Amino acid sequence: MKRMGILCSCILTLVLSSLPLRAQQPPAASPAASATSPDAAKAVADKLNQLDQRVTAAQSAADNAWMLVSAALVLMMTGPGLALFYGGLVRHKNVLAIMMQSFALMALITVLWALVGYSLCFGGSGPVIGNFQFAMLRGVGVVPNADYAATIPQLTFMVYQLMFAVITPALITGATAERMKFSGTLLFMTLWFLLVYAPMAHMVWGKGGFLNASLGGRFPTLDFAGGTVVHITSGVSALVCALYMGKRVGYPKQPMPPHSMVLSFIGACLLWVGWFGFNAGSALSSGGLASSAFVATHFGAAAAALSWSAAEWLKTGRASALGAISGAVAGLVAITPAAGFVDPLSALGIGFVAGAFCYWMVTKFKAMFGYDDALDAFGVHGAGGTIGALLTGICARMVINPIYGEGKPVGGFDGHWGQVGNQLMGILVAWVLAIVGTFVILKIVDAVTGVRVTEDQEIEGLDITQHGEEAYNLES
Amino acid sequence: MMKIEAIIQPSRFESVKDALLEIGIDGMTVTEVRGHGRQKGHTEVYRGREYTVDLLPKIKLELVLPDNLVNRAVETILKSAKTGKIGDGKIFLSRVEEAIRIRNEERGESAL
Numbered sequence: 001m002k003r004m005g006i007l008c009s010c011i012l013t014l015v016l017s018s019l020p021l022r023a024q025q026p027p028a029a030s031p032a033a034s035a036t037s038p039d040a041a042k043a044v045a046d047k048l049n050q051l052d053q054r055v056t057a058a059q060s061a062a063d064n065a066w067m068l069v070s071a072a073l074v075l076m077m078t079g080p081g082l083a084l085f086y087g088g089l090v091r092h093k094n095v096l097a098i099m100m101q102s103f104a105l106m107a108l109i110t111v112l113w114a115l116v117g118y119s120l121c122f123g124g125s126g127p128v129i130g131n132f133q134f135a136m137l138r139g140v141g142v143v144p145n146a147d148y149a150a151t152i153p154q155l156t157f158m159v160y161q162l163m164f165a166v167i168t169p170a171l172i173t174g175a176t177a178e179r180m181k182f183s184g185t186l187l188f189m190t191l192w193f194l195l196v197y198a199p200m201a202h203m204v205w206g207k208g209g210f211l212n213a214s215l216g217g218r219f220p221t222l223d224f225a226g227g228t229v230v231h232i233t234s235g236v237s238a239l240v241c242a243l244y245m246g247k248r249v250g251y252p253k254q255p256m257p258p259h260s261m262v263l264s265f266i267g268a269c270l271l272w273v274g275w276f277g278f279n280a281g282s283a284l285s286s287g288g289l290a291s292s293a294f295v296a297t298h299f300g301a302a303a304a305a306l307s308w309s310a311a312e313w314l315k316t317g318r319a320s321a322l323g324a325i326s327g328a329v330a331g332l333v334a335i336t337p338a339a340g341f342v343d344p345l346s347a348l349g350i351g352f353v354a355g356a357f358c359y360w361m362v363t364k365f366k367a368m369f370g371y372d373d374a375l376d377a378f379g380v381h382g383a384g385g386t387i388g389a390l391l392t393g394i395c396a397r398m399v400i401n402p403i404y405g406e407g408k409p410v411g412g413f414d415g416h417w418g419q420v421g422n423q424l425m426g427i428l429v430a431w432v433l434a435i436v437g438t439f440v441i442l443k444i445v446d447a448v449t450g451v452r453v454t455e456d457q458e459i460e461g462l463d464i465t466q467h468g469e470e471a472y473n474l475e476s
Numbered sequence: 477m478m479k480i481e482a483i484i485q486p487s488r489f490e491s492v493k494d495a496l497l498e499i500g501i502d503g504m505t506v507t508e509v510r511g512h513g514r515q516k517g518h519t520e521v522y523r524g525r526e527y528t529v530d531l532l533p534k535i536k537l538e539l540v541l542p543d544n545l546v547n548r549a550v551e552t553i554l555k556s557a558k559t560g561k562i563g564d565g566k567i568f569l570s571r572v573e574e575a576i577r578i579r580n581e582e583r584g585e586s587a588l
Binding site: 252255257258315316318320322323326359362363364366367376 | 520521522523524525527528529
C-alpha cells in the first residue's frame with residue numbers, strides 16, 4: 001500500500017507539473033484559451049483515470065503472479081513433498097500405498113472442491129459453515145472476491161485455497177500408514193473433508209465465521225496460514241485414527257525402521273520450500289506482509305531443526321538426519337499460524353520451542369501412552385500446530401500486521417493478552433471438532449468399506465494387496 | 477581343486493580384489509550377504525525408537541582354484557582383508573569334485 005501511495009503521488013506530481021506548461025502555451029497562440037481549459041481538465045481527469053486503472057492492473061498482475069506460484073508451491077508440498085517424506089519413512093512394502101494416498105487426495109479433493117468444497121469453506125457468511133453460493137464454482141471467475149482478496153482473480157484465490165484442502169487430509173495418512181485400506185481411505189477422506197475441514201476453514205477464514213479475526217468473528221483467532229485449520233485438525237484426527245485402528249502388526253516389538261531416509265530427506269526439503277507458498281502466499285498479495293511471513297517461515301524452520309537436533313544429541317549422543325528434518329517440519333508447522341503476525345526473532349523463538357516440544361512428543365509422550373502414530377502425524381502436526389497457535393497469541397505484533405486496525409494491539413507482546421484466550425478458544429474448537437468428527441467418520445467408514453486391511457494383507461504389504469504393484473522391482 | 481569362501485568386511489573388498497589380481501587370480505564370484513559371528517550388531521535410533529541391527533552387511537567371495545594356488549590366495553586374502561577388529565570375517569576351504577566350463581564343456585582344472 002505504501003509503495004502504491006508513493007507511485008500515485010509521483011504520477012500526480014508529474015501530471016500537475018505538466019499542467020502549467022500546457023496552460024501557458026495556448027494563450028499565446030489563440031484567444032480562445034477560456035474554451036480549452038474545461039477540455040484540458042477533462043483530459044487530465046481521463047488521464048488520471050487511466051493511470052488509476054493501470055496502477056490497479058499492475059498491482060493485480062504482481063499479486064496474481066505470486067499467488068499462482070504460491071498455489072503451485074503448496075501443491076508441490078503434497079506431491080512430491082509429503083509423498084516422499086512419508087514414503088521414505090514406511091517399510092518398502094508400503095511405500096507406493098502411502099504415496100498413492102497423497103496423490104489420490106490431489107485428485108479427489110480437487111473434484112470435491114469444485115462441486116461444493118470451495119463454497120462450503122468460503123460461501124456465505126454463516127458462523128460455522130459456508131453455503132452453496134459458489135457450488136459448482138458458480139460465479140467464480142476473474143473478478144476478485146473483495147471479502148478475501150481484492151486484488152487477485154477469485155479463481156486464483158479459489159485454487160490457492162484448494163491446495164490447503166488437499167494437503168490437510170494427506171497429513172493424516174501419516175498416522176494410518178501401513179494398515180489402512182485404500183477404499184476406506186477414500187471414503188474417510190471425502191467425509192473428513194466435508195465434515196471437519198470445511199467447517200473449520202469457514203469458522204477461521206470464512207466471512208462471518210465465529211473464529212474469524214478480520215471478518216467479524218466473535219472469538220477472533222489468529223491463524224495466518226492454518227495452524228488450527230490445517231495442522232491441529234489433521235494432527236488430532238491422526239491421533240484419533242491411530243487410537244481407533246490400533247497398532248500395526250508387530251508394533252512395537254518388531255523393528256520398523258524407515259526404508260529410505262534419502263526419500264524422506266528430499267521430501268522434507270521440498271516441504272520446506274513449498275511452505276514459502278503456504279505461509280508467504282497466505283498474505284494473498286505480494287507486498288511486505290508476504291516478505292514478513294516468508295522470513296518468519298524460514299527462521300522458524302531453521303530454529304526448530306536446531307532445537308530438535310540438540311535435544312536428540314543430548315539424549316542419544318547423536319544428531320540424526322531424521323531428527324533434523326523432523327525438527328524443520330515441526331518448526332514449519334508451528335510457525336504456520338504465526339507467520340504473518342510475528343517478527344523474525346519471535347519466529348526463531350517459536351521454532352526453538354516447537355522443535356524441542358515435538359521431539360518430546362514423538363519420543364516420550366508417544367512411548368508413555370503406547371499408541372501407534374506410525375509417522376508421527378500427531379506428534380508433529382497436532383502438537384506443533386497447538387503450540388504454534390498458542391504462541392501466535394503471545395507473539396503477534398501490530399507493527400507486522402495491524403489486523404484489528406491501525407494502532408490497535410494484536411497479541412500479548414502488544415499488551416493484548418486477551419488474544420491468548422481467543423487462541424485457546426480456536427484450539428479448543430479445532431480439537432473438539434477433530435475428535436468428534438473423526439470418530440463418527442471412522443464408525444461410518446468401518447460400517448461401509450472397513451478401515452483396516454486384514455492381518456495377512458498387512459504382513460504382505462499394502463503395495464501388493466491394495467494396488468497390485470511393487471515399488472522396487474529390482475530384478476526386472 | 478579347492479573352493480575358497482571368504483566372508484569379509486565390505487570396506488576391505490576393493491583391496492582384497494586388487495591383491496588377488498596382483499597374484500594372478502582374476503576369477504571370482506561376489507555376493508552381498510548379511511550375517512554375524514562374534515561381532516554384535518549396532519543400534520539405530522529413529523525418532524527415539526531404538527532398533528538393534530544384528531545382521532551386518534558383509535561381502536562373500538567365492539574362488540575355485542587349482543591346489544597349488546590355494547595357499548597363496550589364502551595368505552593374500554588374510555593380509556588384505558584384515559583390519560584387526562572383530563567382524564573381519566572368516567575363510568572356509570573345501571574340496572571341489574569337478575568343474576565344467578559351460579561354453580565348451582571343458583572339465584577339471586583347465587575349466588577354471
